[in-house]
Amino acid sequence: MTALSDAAIRVRSALEARGLETPMRANNLTLDEKQARITGLMTEMMDVLGLDLEDDSLAETPDRIAKMYVREIFSGLDYAHFPKITLIDNKMKVDEMVQVRDITLTSTCEHHFVTIDGTATVAYIPRGKVIGLSKINRIVQFFARRPQVQERLNQQVLVALQTLLESDDVAVSITATHYCVKARGVMDATSTTTTTSLGGIFKSRPDTRQEFLSGVVR
Ligand SMILES: Nc1nc2c(ncn2[C@@H]2O[C@H](COP(=O)(O)OP(=O)(O)OP(=O)(O)O)[C@@H](O)[C@H]2O)c(=O)[nH]1
Numbered sequence: 001m002t003a004l005s006d007a008a009i010r011v012r013s014a015l016e017a018r019g020l021e022t023p024m025r026a027n028n029l030t031l032d033e034k035q036a037r038i039t040g041l042m043t044e045m046m047d048v049l050g051l052d053l054e055d056d057s058l059a060e061t062p063d064r065i066a067k068m069y070v071r072e073i074f075s076g077l078d079y080a081h082f083p084k085i086t087l088i089d090n091k092m093k094v095d096e097m098v099q100v101r102d103i104t105l106t107s108t109c110e111h112h113f114v115t116i117d118g119t120a121t122v123a124y125i126p127r128g129k130v131i132g133l134s135k136i137n138r139i140v141q142f143f144a145r146r147p148q149v150q151e152r153l154n155q156q157v158l159v160a161l162q163t164l165l166e167s168d169d170v171a172v173s174i175t176a177t178h179y180c181v182k183a184r185g186v187m188d189a190t191s192t193t194t195t196t197s198l199g200g201i202f203k204s205r206p207d208t209r210q211e212f213l214s215g216v217v218r
């Protein structure tokens with residue numbers, strides 16, 4: 001079993017303390033064991049649907065889905081996959097907003113297990129530390145690789161960054177298309193959902209809030 005990084009442990013504790021962790025129950029299965037179990041279950045599901053698993057195009061589908069769930073789209077359920085975080089001292093004394101716009105975000109709706117497709121905008125005001133830019137995208141991706149509701153995903157990214165930066169002054173906004181709204185159910189192909197979480201002075205100072213929101217892609 002991979003030892004978790006200090007950053008991963010601190011972020012998980014902060015989410016648990018705020019009741020923002022994804023609801024989970026430890027089952028002590030390894031990733032390989034999870035993949036094998038899901039392959040069996042997907043085989044059964046396809047069988048129940050009446051699909052011919054001996055067909056050469058379908059035969060490997062249970063394996064593909066199991067691998068995709070465990071190693072790809074739900075890999076963020078395991079903190080062993082939390083990104084390596086690089087923080088550097090703010091020797092350059094940056095005290096204005098750093099904003100990363102239009103971060104690609106692909107997640108999965110936890111109600112229907114279909115795609116959430118959108119972008120995230122993240123900003124913070126540097127204090128003692130500056131975070132490596134790509135690490136912001138990687139943190140978004142890590143939490144996106146879970147079954148999610150957009151509101152929780154938004155909050156998890158906020159609290160993760162607040163914890164790592166040791167500052168409340170972080171803001172996160174996500175705009176996304178939910179395929180459970182677009183491709184089934186209500187079949188609305190045009191609506192998007194925007195969620196926003198503001199911390200510290202992003203919440204308390206109207207001009208900072210406005211500066212952030214004006215950079216959010218809609
Ligand atoms: N708040 C929130 N709701 C979501 C999100 N993703 C999906 N949902 C909603 O979860 C709800 C589940 O409602 P149900 O009535 O149990 O499911 P359903 O019968 O499939 O509902 P319809 O989608 O209306 O057909 C739906 O309204 C979805 O649109 C999300 O990220 N945030």
Ligand SMILES: [Zn+2]
Nearest residue numbers: 109111112180
């Ligand atoms: Zn859904």
